[in-house]
Amino acid sequence: MRTAVASLASGSDGDNEDWYSASPHLFVVLDGATARTGTGCSHGIAWYAAHLGAALSEGASDSTLPLQQVLSAGIERVAGLHSWCDLSHSGTPSAAVAMVRIQDDGWTEYLVLGDVSVVLDSTYGIKTVSDDRVSQTATAERRAADEYPIGTALKNEAMIRMKHAELAMRNRPGGYWIAAADPAAADQATVGRVATGDVRRFAVLTDGAARIVVPFGEMTWDELLDLAEKHGPEAVLRKVRAAEASDPLGQRWPRNKRSDDATLALAVNESGE
Template sequence: MRVLSASDPGDTNKANEDWFSASPRLIVVLDGATARTDTGCRHGVSWYAAKLGSVTGTLAADLETPLKEALKTAIEQVAEMHKECDLNHPGTPSAAVSILRVNGSAWEYLVLGDISVVIDQQAGKPVVVTDTRVDSTARPERDEVDRHLIGSPEKQAALLRMKHAELAARNQPGGFWVATAIPTAADHAIVGSVPLDKVQRLAVLTDGAARIVDLFGALDWPAVLDNLSTHGPAELIRQVRTLEGADPQGARWPRNKRSDDATVVYAA
């Protein structure tokens, strides 16, 4: 199995808050959540995503460890790495997490937060695993954000209100779950497996790349896999950037910011 990957920051003046590690038998992708408020942490979202990603990958490489347990332990260990920070702060750094690994005769997967895992089986229709719970929270605030153009003062004020509403629902019953400093968030991850001999190809996309389907509607998931097979992840991200550039203020496709960090891992 060959593995191709690409990652591109949404803003070249800021650190990429995505993180990934990819091999033919283990793929880990994280999407750090943009901090629009204070975090109580001096390290930042990129630091958190990188530390959590590397520890998660190490623990998930042990095939005897269930994926939820690997993530739970990783969250605990990273919390110990910066316990001088205020880890009880409502805005403490967080990240969506996905893990894919070969274990015996199956590909196992875990998804926590808004990362998309796309697995193409021999039957022809890909299995798409996406945690959409975050999109179901703070709906009035999200709708208000979408009414304003990117870069406007009204947009910025609405984004801040949305962020506060999101944080109130983060890692709460009835809300959504992501990795922070609370290990039990891992218990709420979506997990499953697909027989190894049924998998033809697969892909993992952070939401900044998945917007080519979810937001722009330029491709469907089978077309994404075909695109990746022919052109590779960097070209898919380039196509996303082209669409973003055609609508810089979000008038046609309302969104929180013009461009988001985008990461794609493809294996076939």
């Protein structure tokens, strides 16, 4: 597999709550969930994403472990690293997770938990694996927040109300699931596999990168993959930033924030095996 990755922070301060690792056989991409409320934790979101990402990269290197088991063990491991924090707090640091592992037995496995995406381009066409359960929560509060321009005080207040309503549905039946402090969340991940020989290429994206397709609609998944393969993943992220800059107040594309951390990892199967 030929691999390439790009990640851009949302702002000029360079702080990036996404995390990734990529090798010819394993991709791990995390999107730290923005904290708009208290967290009960002395560590930041980027700290959590980095430590969980490292644990998952190490755990998934054991090809005998199912990816859900890798995720469960990783969540438990990171919880042990800051057990003195209030891990029962509704806002405890969390992250969406995607993993793709290319096995020696001819299968490519994937796992998705939270609002990240794996896009597979195979002999059967494009398959997008994503988890939009979080966007199905706090719907009234989301609609209310979308009514205000980005950057206004009213928008910020509405976003806090939305976040509280969203957190009330985190990691519970009927709500959404994300990696936080409870290893049981791993059981709710979407998993699957595809024959590696059928895969021409695939991408793993955080929602900050995927927004150029959904919800912006400025590219199709085919076009995104083509651009990333021809000019590199950063070319896609630059298109994301250009689209965001064209709508700074969120009037064309209502959204939570003007820009989001964006990460795209690409793999191209040049051997066909």
